[in-house]
Amino acid sequence: MAGLRTVASIALTLLVLALLGTDTPHLVAGAMTAMVSTFAIKEKQVRGQAVTLALGLPVALTAMSLGALLNTRVVIGDAFFVVLIFGAVYSRRFGDRGTALGLIGFQIYFVSLFVHATGAGLPRLYLALSVAFACSAVVRFALVPETPERVLTRLRDAFRARLAQLLASQIALLDTPPHQLEKVLDDLRRRTARLHEAALMIQGRLEEGTPDAAAGALLQRRVADAEIATERLGMLLLNARSAEGANTLTLHLPNAPVPSTRNLIPPEDAATATLRRELNALHLMVARGASEDRTAVAHVRNRLLGYRDEEKLPHASEAVQDVFRGVGEAARAVLGLRLALDGPQDESSDTPATTRSREEFDAEDIALATADDTADEEPTGLHRATTRAAFQVAVGSVLAIIGGEFLSSQRWYWAVLTCWVVFLNTASTGEILVKGYRRLLGTVLGVFAGVLLAGAVGNHTWLAFALVLVFIFAMFFSAPLSYALMSFFVTAMLGLLYTLLNTYSVSVLLLRIEETALGAVCGVIAAVLVLPVRTDSRTDELLSTVLDKLGDVVSAAVEQLSGGPASDLLSLARELDTALEDLRASIQPLTHPITPLRERRQTARYLVALLESCAYHARSLAATAELVPYSKTIAADPRLERAGLRIARNLAVLSSYVQDERAGAIESGASIASRLKADGPGGLPSATVTSRVLRHLQRLDEGVVGLARPLDVPVAERAEAKSVRG
Numbered sequence: 001m002a003g004l005r006t007v008a009s010i011a012l013t014l015l016v017l018a019l020l021g022t023d024t025p026h027l028v029a030g031a032m033t034a035m036v037s038t039f040a041i042k043e044k045q046v047r048g049q050a051v052t053l054a055l056g057l058p059v060a061l062t063a064m065s066l067g068a069l070l071n072t073r074v075v076i077g078d079a080f081f082v083v084l085i086f087g088a089v090y091s092r093r094f095g096d097r098g099t100a101l102g103l104i105g106f107q108i109y110f111v112s113l114f115v116h117a118t119g120a121g122l123p124r125l126y127l128a129l130s131v132a133f134a135c136s137a138v139v140r141f142a143l144v145p146e147t148p149e150r151v152l153t154r155l156r157d158a159f160r161a162r163l164a165q166l167l168a169s170q171i172a173l174l175d176t177p178p179h180q181l182e183k184v185l186d187d188l189r190r191r192t193a194r195l196h197e198a199a200l201m202i203q204g205r206l207e208e209g210t211p212d213a214a215a216g217a218l219l220q221r222r223v224a225d226a227e228i229a230t231e232r233l234g235m236l237l238l239n240a241r242s243a244e245g246a247n248t249l250t251l252h253l254p255n256a257p258v259p260s261t262r263n264l265i266p267p268e269d270a271a272t273a274t275l276r277r278e279l280n281a282l283h284l285m286v287a288r289g290a291s292e293d294r295t296a297v298a299h300v301r302n303r304l305l306g307y308r309d310e311e312k313l314p315h316a317s318e319a320v321q322d323v324f325r326g327v328g329e330a331a332r333a334v335l336g337l338r339l340a341l342d343g344p345q346d347e348s349s350d351t352p353a354t355t356r357s358r359e360e361f362d363a364e365d366i367a368l369a370t371a372d373d374t375a376d377e378e379p380t381g382l383h384r385a386t387t388r389a390a391f392q393v394a395v396g397s398v399l400a401i402i403g404g405e406f407l408s409s410q411r412w413y414w415a416v417l418t419c420w421v422v423f424l425n426t427a428s429t430g431e432i433l434v435k436g437y438r439r440l441l442g443t444v445l446g447v448f449a450g451v452l453l454a455g456a457v458g459n460h461t462w463l464a465f466a467l468v469l470v471f472i473f474a475m476f477f478s479a480p481l482s483y484a485l486m487s488f489f490v491t492a493m494l495g496l497l498y499t500l501l502n503t504y505s506v507s508v509l510l511l512r513i514e515e516t517a518l519g520a521v522c523g524v525i526a527a528v529l530v531l532p533v534r535t536d537s538r539t540d541e542l543l544s545t546v547l548d549k550l551g552d553v554v555s556a557a558v559e560q561l562s563g564g565p566a567s568d569l570l571s572l573a574r575e576l577d578t579a580l581e582d583l584r585a586s587i588q589p590l591t592h593p594i595t596p597l598r599e600r601r602q603t604a605r606y607l608v609a610l611l612e613s614c615a616y617h618a619r620s621l622a623a624t625a626e627l628v629p630y631s632k633t634i635a636a637d638p639r640l641e642r643a644g645l646r647i648a649r650n651l652a653v654l655s656s657y658v659q660d661e662r663a664g665a666i667e668s669g670a671s672i673a674s675r676l677k678a679d680g681p682g683g684l685p686s687a688t689v690t691s692r693v694l695r696h697l698q699r700l701d702e703g704v705v706g707l708a709r710p711l712d713v714p715v716a717e718r719a720e721a722k723s724v725r726g
Helices: 002-019 022-040 048-071 074-112 122-143 148-175 177-207 213-240 270-289 294-308 319-341 352-367 384-406 412-420 429-457 459-480 482-498 506-529 533-560 567-584 598-627 640-658 672-679 690-706 719-725
Strands: 666-668 715-717
Touching: 002 022, 002 459, 022 048, 022 074, 022 213, 022 459, 022 482, 048 074, 048 122, 048 270, 074 384, 074 412, 148 177, 148 213, 148 270, 177 567, 213 319, 213 429, 213 598, 270 294, 270 319, 294 319, 294 352, 319 352, 384 412, 384 506, 384 666, 412 429, 412 506, 429 459, 429 482, 429 506, 429 533, 429 640, 459 482, 482 506, 506 598, 533 567, 533 598, 533 640, 533 690, 567 598, 598 690, 640 666, 666 690
Parallel strands: 666 715
Antiparallel strands: none
16 A cells, blocks of 8 residues: 555656656656655654655755755765664654654755755655645645555454464365375464564554554454464364474474374264364354355354363363363354454354353453553663664765765765665664665666666657556565665666656666665764664563563563453453564564574574464463453363462563573473372362463473573473373
8 A cells, every 4th residue: 555655656656747748757756756855754643644745845855955065065965864873763762753854854955965966956846745745745634545444444354354264275275185284284383473563563553443442452452362262273273184283383493393293183074074064164253354244254253162061072082172172262262353453243053152252242342341552661862773773874974975985976865875774673783784785786786787677778758667666666676675676667667767757877877886885884883883773682672571471460460360350351461462573573684595603593593483383372372361351161270370489480581681680590390280289189179271372381381481491591490390290
């Protein structure tokens, strides 16, 4: 949508300017301004977008005027450019509006340098800029409107589609022969990650896209339920066909060992045939919309929800029966998702199992209360990320200007632009290095494409503009996928713009490579020398946050599972997911293919996979704990409180070691199940919540202990464990 909106803004601007008889240089200026004024504005509310766009025009006119006036004053112009860059980066501390206005000011000043603006040509440039902003407004608010509600609707549809894709992979897992299992597991990992990504994107849009906080919290809960139940169903399927039991690492660690070499689910067994049918029915229930064959969906829904009752389970092995239980819980989660997305459903054909599920949802809705968000304390002064980045990019730009002037007195600003870009959305030296490498790679490949296209286009102006539009759309479309690919399209587009301005030559594009490399090097030097943030320090900080958030979720969930008061577990789980996403992004320099530290790369990947596995089990505990206050069939178990103490303590020890505070050792020993049996008579009755969460607690305990090895934390085995084994 961003690419479509930007392309439409540029096309409309070119059309209006062409009708006004504008020459090619001013067409280029208008097109570039339309692109900047469209992609720079990221505010979610329409009113905020309109205000920022209105403020952006005077900022753009001022930047263009200063660029034209200072174009011939080298020293003063360069000094002002550095001050402008500092201000543009520093303005990010003021939120989306400050970021947008700073970006518009910088980019329009860059446009003035690109088209060689002069004082005499300012009136026509003012016209081009005004037309570009007006066309951007028309496209944004009339032709390709974007409201928070529209965005959330598209994300909800995307979540439903990705949920159906994940179920399709799970159906394939049921009958996949052993030699093809690795391929199916790759699909499962990819689609599980994409489903989680869609859930996080929905969470980020709930506040603006829903009418009130209660509706947002309800949708968040239903999305989380569906995600957890579907991921758990995949684990149960994998466990059912494995002789040794599956580990959640299999679904989170690429190239993890396949747990079994043979399929233990008999393909011709009656229970297997029934399971295959029910998995396809669940897929149908997800894929069908609210207006499609409600009778068939209701019939499927009632049948699948019946597997929540023990007496409805078919005769099969315990592992296969677990899969049927998982199907029932997934059907319940999908019913909740359909209620949240599509509104009330027909209740005329409800079975007792369906009625029970609806009553649970109604009880949750009545008891739903949103917790106030407590803002974390913001760093100040030079510790603030925007302030630090502003000083870094200012120093890097000074170096880029000096070096760029030696390479070319006409194109030096390419080095400054690269230095600026590598600092955007980066927080450590390693991230800047990787981003600079990717930009250089994309630029080199884009130069070759630019050479070929410039020769093919020749003097066909409108053909060149058409290709520019194609490349701009491709640039936006590929940006989330590959920064190198995006840089390729940017450079290829610039080759066409140089052709339009009659300044194209192979030497110009080769100079583009040199300036890009120089700008990337200057950015890295500034990041290393000026208020540096080492990748290790940044990663350790985020890792400690993840461990703390994981401890918060586990402690709160176990407290509620033990009979404690209800709390906002889903908000805690959302904070955990956000922290883990930040860590995953920060750790990319350590896992990038170009890193020479191979063993460290494997350790980092293993660490993230372990944390993702732990987060999955923590979310599952939270989802089950949410059911306890409203369920009529399961009761809390006070014994769980002691079981959660060891996990919480071990997480605190891990966090202290990450922060260079030595606080004892990880406690390992008797399994959670054996400790629960020792705490009370009898087994683990199915009427308590313990039977539902025991596997999650055990896997979480094992995962937390497993984190000790990559983090080099000592493990102490308790004496009670030795006596249990003895």
